[in-house]
Amino acid sequence: MTVNLISDTATQPTPAMLEAMFSAPVGDDVFRQDPTVNELEAFAAKLFGMPAALFCPSGTMTNQLAIKCHTRALDEVICEENSHIYQYEGGVYSLLSNVSISLLRGERGKVLPGQVAAAVKPRYDWLPRTRLLVLENTCNKGGGSIYTLDEASQLVSEAREFGLAVHLDGARLFNALVETGESPAAWGSLFDTVSICLSKGLGAPVGSLLLGSEELIAEARRYRKVFGGGMRQAGYLAAAGIFALQHHVDRLRDDNARARRLATVLPDLPYVASVAKTETNICIFHLAGELTAADFLTELRAEGIEATPFGPQTVRFTTHLGVDDAQIEFVIDRLHHLTPRVSQPVRG
Ligand SMILES: *Cc1c(COP(=O)(O)O)cnc(C)c1O
Numbered sequence: 001m002t003v004n005l006i007s008d009t010a011t012q013p014t015p016a017m018l019e020a021m022f023s024a025p026v027g028d029d030v031f032r033q034d035p036t037v038n039e040l041e042a043f044a045a046k047l048f049g050m051p052a053a054l055f056c057p058s059g060t061m062t063n064q065l066a067i068k069c070h071t072r073a074l075d076e077v078i079c080e081e082n083s084h085i086y087q088y089e090g091g092v093y094s095l096l097s098n099v100s101i102s103l104l105r106g107e108r109g110k111v112l113p114g115q116v117a118a119a120v121k122p123r124y125d126w127l128p129r130t131r132l133l134v135l136e137n138t139c140n141k142g143g144g145s146i147y148t149l150d151e152a153s154q155l156v157s158e159a160r161e162f163g164l165a166v167h168l169d170g171a172r173l174f175n176a177l178v179e180t181g182e183s184p185a186a187w188g189s190l191f192d193t194v195s196i197c198l199s200k201g202l203g204a205p206v207g208s209l210l211l212g213s214e215e216l217i218a219e220a221r222r223y224r225k226v227f228g229g230g231m232r233q234a235g236y237l238a239a240a241g242i243f244a245l246q247h248h249v250d251r252l253r254d255d256n257a258r259a260r261r262l263a264t265v266l267p268d269l270p271y272v273a274s275v276a277k278t279e280t281n282i283c284i285f286h287l288a289g290e291l292t293a294a295d296f297l298t299e300l301r302a303e304g305i306e307a308t309p310f311g312p313q314t315v316r317f318t319t320h321l322g323v324d325d326a327q328i329e330f331v332i333d334r335l336h337h338l339t340p341r342v343s344q345p346v347r348g
Contacts (some may be wrong), residue, residue: 002304003327008118008172008255008320011203013240016049020243025281026235028066029055030225031287036235040242044196044209048188048247052217052226054210055238059171060089061229062195062210065098065220067132069212070165070192073098076128078119078159082109082141084169085134096227100128107141108277111135116158119233133159136169137187138176141310142228144259144282146176171208175280178253192216201281202244203321208238249263255281258319258328265332271296271340276298283317284310298338304336 004010013021028035034334041053056062063085077093078088081103085093093099104115111133115194120125128223135155138146156166168191177184188194193212198204210220224230231237256279263278273288291310300307310316319328 001327001330002305003321003323003331005305005317005323007309007333008318009199010199011201011321013205014248014321015202017203017240017243021239024235026233028038028232030230030232031200034108034238035231036237036242039243042240043242043245045211047301048194048211049185050188050194050211051214052212054217054240055231055234055241056208056210056224057124057206057231058198058228059084059169059195059199059208060092061224062120063089063134063167063169064092065210065227066167066212067093067099067134067195068093068097068220068223069216070132070139070167071097071099072129072131075099075131076121077132077134077178078102078104078116078130079134080104080106080111080136080139080142080166082139083134083136084097084171087134087141092176099131102128102264107142108145109136110141110145110154111145113151113154114158114347115183116164117161117313120162120164130162130164132165132167134169135168136171138172138282140172140282140318143276143278143284144172144175144280145277146179146260148180149182149190151185153190157206165192167192168194170194172280174249175201175252175256178250179279192237194201198241198244199253201320202241202248204237204240204244204342206345207241208239226326238346251321252281255323256318257319258323258325259283259317262319262331263327265335271338280310281319283319285315285317286311287313287315299338299340301333303338305331305334335342 003170013266024036029037276284308316
């Protein structure tokens, strides 16, 4: 048996999803003539109660389009230090939008009450102009941590008090919503823009959506084109997105439960030092003694299990559509039998 816990981007389209893709009517989306892309955008906009949506190749693009549309050169964006836009998007906000970032140190990737208000810079010629707050739900590097709507509302209020725009990086928002029972529309009404990924736990092969006002999405559509993200017969991909939003949201509960099952077993293993609080489909843990993530993952790979190093002694397990209960029990069985050894340090 092999188990891929590397990322929830590792999913394969299901036969039913492929069927939906094969039978999708398509056209040239740059001319707005792809009926399936139009349908996906309309479906998502309605789901979030937002006026418009834009289908993009990646979540990096939807986040960066939001930053581009909300800011001007020399503005500043506030986010938590673990944020995807800061950690994993190559610093491209500086290139595409000419903005700087102001980092907040919250908890498990979540901004704490009062931090936004405290971070907004006064208006002096010599200071960057604070313009945008970005929140991430769930927070990947924060271990899949959840913001409740109440928590986010307080932070958004702080931002609004200073006239900031607010963007939600909701790459894994649905992993949170199946736990809290909150609606996409409640989150849509709170933020100026929302980004969601179809290619993570939702199981589509490609694609993300940016949601916002008609005016902002029209501007984002223009930038999507000049950034090289205008796709032609993209309806084949959009069909997978529609299928994912219609059929793969509720099942995220299973992914979350499976990650939590792993998190309950890990603390008993002699080679595990600690396990981060696991709320959704991401389980982050730290190895004991001298055991490195590299050595541990090599031994795990020999058992047919793949995962991600998340620091020198930190490992991330991510559950998804391609991992079932039997595979989780297999992983747990292998973890119990593993006696990972510390490789001999090379001495000079
Ligand atoms: C995956 C992810 C994105 C987008 O990543 P792409 O690989 O560009 O699609 C954005 N934000 C978060 C939190 C993510 O996990």
